[in-house]
Amino acid sequence: MHTQFLQLAIDLAAENVKTAKGGPYGAVIVKNNTIIATSGNCVTMNLDPTAHAEIMAIRLACEKLGDFQLTDSILYTSCEPCPMCLGAIYWARLERVFFACTRHDAADAGFDDSFIYDEIAHLPQERKIPMQHLVVDNADRPFQLWAQQDVKTLY
Numbered sequence: 467m468h469t470q471f472l473q474l475a476i477d478l479a480a481e482n483v484k485t486a487k488g489g490p491y492g493a494v495i496v497k498n499n500t501i502i503a504t505s506g507n508c509v510t511m512n513l514d515p516t517a518h519a520e521i522m523a524i525r526l527a528c529e530k531l532g533d534f535q536l537t538d539s540i541l542y543t544s545c546e547p548c549p550m551c552l553g554a555i556y557w558a559r560l561e562r563v564f565f566a567c568t569r570h571d572a573a574d575a576g577f578d579d580s581f582i583y584d585e586i587a588h589l590p591q592e593r594k595i596p597m598q599h600l601v602v603d604n605a606d607r608p609f610q611l612w613a614q615q616d617v618k619t620l621y
Contacts, residue, residue: 471496471542472564474504478519479544482506490544490575493519495527495560497539503527519543520551524558534621535559545572548579549586557621 471494478492488507495503505522509515520543528534536558545567547555555563569579581594590597612618 467499468542468564471501471540472544472566474501475519475542475544476566478504478506482519487511488517488519489577491519492544493523494542495523495536495539496542497527497531497536502530502536502539516550518548518551520547521554524554524560528558537561540564545569548572549582 475492475494478494479490480492482488482492483490488510491507493505494501503523503526505519505526507519508517508522511517520541523541524536527536527539537560539558539560541555541560541563543551543563543565546565546569547563548569572578573580585593590599
């Protein structure tokens with residue numbers, strides 16, 4: 467079954483290229499051997515740099531299941547997830563990920579995310595897009611309020 471679901475992700479990626487909807491990526495989310503959500507990359511179509519196939523499929527699956535966690539669900543994706551998608555995969559609590567192409571294959575096709583992997587390891591002030599911590603009075607107020615809440619949904 468894994469190969470069939472992964473082939474569907476590859477087919478979605480190929481169709482995405484043919485119809486010029488977005489980049490050459492496709493994703494499928496499956497729970498209990500049932501397809502919950504599918505998506506191709508929608509970055510250019512939606513004018514949204516976060517609309518990667520994996521992110522879009524996660525959004526659709528969460529909406530369909532009525533939950534922000536996808537435990538017991540598997541993601542099949544046409545390519546190894548980028549750093550952004552990797553973060554979303556962990557936040558969504560997916561059980562497992564199967565991918566076809568590697569990040570090196572993507573780089574060979576012009577989609578090189580290695581600079582982002584490298585940037586994560588740098589201190590914020592040493593990144594190519596400078597990031598500076600500013601000390602502001604009461605900056606931790608939202609966290610204090612959160613800690614005091616009796617009713618909250620942890621994620």
